[in-house]
Amino acid sequence: MIQHVPFIGGEKQSLHASLDRHRDAVLWKLDRLDDDALRRPMTPSGTNLLSLVKHLATVEYGWFCTTFGRETEPFWFDPFTEDMLVTTNETTKQIVDFYGRARAAADATIAELDLDDLGTAWNGNKVSLRWVLIQMLEDTARHAGHMDIVRELIDGTTGTHPQT
Numbered sequence: 592m593i594q595h596v597p598f599i600g601g602e603k604q605s606l607h608a609s610l611d612r613h614r615d616a617v618l619w620k621l622d623r624l625d626d627d628a629l630r631r632p633m634t635p636s637g638t639n640l641l642s643l644v645k646h647l648a649t650v651e652y653g654w655f656c657t658t659f660g661r662e663t664e665p666f667w668f669d670p671f672t673e674d675m676l677v678t679t680n681e682t683t684k685q686i687v688d689f690y691g692r693a694r695a696a697a698d699a700t701i702a703e704l705d706l707d708d709l710g711t712a713w714n715g716n717k718v719s720l721r722w723v724l725i726q727m728l729e730d731t732a733r734h735a736g737h738m739d740i741v742r743e744l745i746d747g748t749t750g751t752h753p754q755t
Contacts, residue, residue: 595608595612596608596609596612602706602721603701603705603706603721603724606721606724606725606728607698607701607724609728610724610727610728610731612751613728613731613732613735614647614694614731615752616735616738616751616752617643617644617647617690617731617734617735617738618644618687618690619751619752619753620640620735620738620739620741620742620748621640621641621644621683621687622753624640624742624745624746626683628640628745628746629641629683630677631745633740633741633744633745634741638675638737638741639677639741640738640741640742640745641677641683641686642675642676642677643675643734643737643738643741644686644687644690645674645675645676645677645681645686645689645690646674646675646734647690647693647730647731647734648686648689648690648692648693648694649666649670649674649693650674650727650730651690651693651694651696651697651727652664652670652693652696652697653670653713654697654712654723654726654727655696655697655700655701655723655727656696656697656700657713658710658711658712658713658718658723659700659704659708659710659720660710661696661699661700662696663693663696664689664692697727700720701720701724704720705720706719706720706721706724707719707720707721708720710723735751739751
C-alpha cells in the first residue's frame with residue numbers, strides 16, 4: 592500500500608507520513624533484484640543500492656536514537672567510515688533487516704516525543720525532533736532519488752512505487 596501524506600493532518604503526522612513514503616520507495620527499489628544487482632557499483636564512487644540502504648539505516652539510528660539519548664543496536668561496522676560500504680560478509684537480508692530495525696527504533700522516538708523536544712546532535716548542536724524529522728526526510732528523499740537513477744541504470748525500472 593502506498594503511503595500518502597494527509598491533505599489535512601497535524602504537522603508531526605504529515606512529516607512522519609512523508610518520511611514513510613520515501614522509506615517505502617527505498618525498499619521498493621530493491622524489489623526483484625538479485626544480490627549481484629543490489630551490490631553492483633553504478634557510480635565512480637562505488638555507490639550501489641544496498642550501500643544506500645545501509646547508510647540510511649545508520650543515520651536513522653543516529654538522528655532519532657543517539658540524538659535523543661536512546662539505545663541503538665551495536666553496529667558491526669564503523670558508522671562514521673563504513674556506512675556506505677557493503678562487504679561480502681554482509682548479506683542483503685542483514686542490511687534490509689538492519690534498516691527495518693532502525694526504522695522501528697526511529698518510529699518509537701517519533702511516537703514518544705513532541706516536535707519541540709530537544710536532543711543533542713553528533714556535532715553538539717541542540718536540535719528539535721521537528722528539525723530531525725526534516726533532516727531525515729531530506730536525506731531519505733535525496734538517497735531515494737539516487738536509488739531511482741541506480742535502479743534505472745540496472746534494469747530500466749523507474750518511479751517511486753509500483754504501478755497499480
